[in-house]
Amino acid sequence: MVDTREARRAWRRLEPVHGMIYFVPEARELYAALGLRGRAGYFASRGAAFGAASAEVVIATFYNFNPDLVRRSLAAAWEKTSPTEVLAARLEAAGTALRRGGVDGAGALAETLALARRAAEAAAEHVHGRPLFAAHAALPWPGEPLLDLFHAQTLLREFRGDGHVALLVSEGLSPVEALVLHAASREVPEIFLKTSRGWPEEAWGEAADALKARGLLADGLTEEGARLRGHIESRTDELAMPAYAALGEDGCSRLAELARPFGRAVVDAGLLPLSSRGPGSS
Numbered sequence: 001m002v003d004t005r006e007a008r009r010a011w012r013r014l015e016p017v018h019g020m021i022y023f024v025p026e027a028r029e030l031y032a033a034l035g036l037r038g039r040a041g042y043f044a045s046r047g048a049a050f051g052a053a054s055a056e057v058v059i060a061t062f063y064n065f066n067p068d069l070v071r072r073s074l075a076a077a078w079e080k081t082s083p084t085e086v087l088a089a090r091l092e093a094a095g096t097a098l099r100r101g102g103v104d105g106a107g108a109l110a111e112t113l114a115l116a117r118r119a120a121e122a123a124a125e126h127v128h129g130r131p132l133f134a135a136h137a138a139l140p141w142p143g144e145p146l147l148d149l150f151h152a153q154t155l156l157r158e159f160r161g162d163g164h165v166a167l168l169v170s171e172g173l174s175p176v177e178a179l180v181l182h183a184a185s186r187e188v189p190e191i192f193l194k195t196s197r198g199w200p201e202e203a204w205g206e207a208a209d210a211l212k213a214r215g216l217l218a219d220g221l222t223e224e225g226a227r228l229r230g231h232i233e234s235r236t237d238e239l240a241m242p243a244y245a246a247l248g249e250d251g252c253s254r255l256a257e258l259a260r261p262f263g264r265a266v267v268d269a270g271l272l273p274l275s276s277r278g279p280g281s282s
Helices: 004-022 025-033 040-050 055-062 067-074 083-100 109-123 131-137 145-170 175-184 190-197 201-213 223-239 241-268
Strands: none
Touching: 004 083, 004 109, 004 145, 004 223, 004 241, 025 040, 025 083, 040 055, 040 067, 040 083, 040 131, 055 067, 055 131, 083 145, 109 131, 109 145, 109 241, 131 145, 145 223, 145 241, 175 190, 175 201, 175 223, 223 241
């Protein structure tokens, strides 16, 4: 039996290898070269695993973004480029950025990749109800160790994320309510969540009022609100276990140990903003 805390540690330590792709200039520049500017690059690149994903598919599966922002960003994206081109640009950007940060020489790449890939491939046996993961799992492995590590962690992140979204829905939290609750935990700055997800002040305020009516929010999280946040995070960990259980306790511990220098290299190179490093997944 694998301790969920050990599996979470393995995920968190390697997560910067994936998370940096949403912030590095290499990605913005390559997406812009395809005609995707601003937030269009983010939505198209993460959604391209579905093919020419509609705004509605992205709204449903990404969950916590303002639908108006998604629709504006994707309005003409697939008239300018194709999913194949966007996916290739994403991989190119990932490789260039990770090498710029020295991540390719940060640790035992072959062993780290072997463990991360084993976990990702185990997750592929549990695709039901995990649309973003399933779409990315259908993509071919890049075939280059550093990019394979990026792909493996992308799969593990989307597997975890799909489970997290299922929990938010089952707990009756709307996208913006989930963000307000997360912000109230002070794990991630409110301004980052508010601006990155595109919600106006009015919607944010209405969500806060709804959470107060449920007894989840006052000046900060109430006791019940903190309990719900803790439940969501711990249950998200549990739902991610089909991937990490394949490694066993020793394998998870080893992956957590090996992942540390890779994640640290990303952070030390400035590839990932401070505001994006909170532990929550909302």
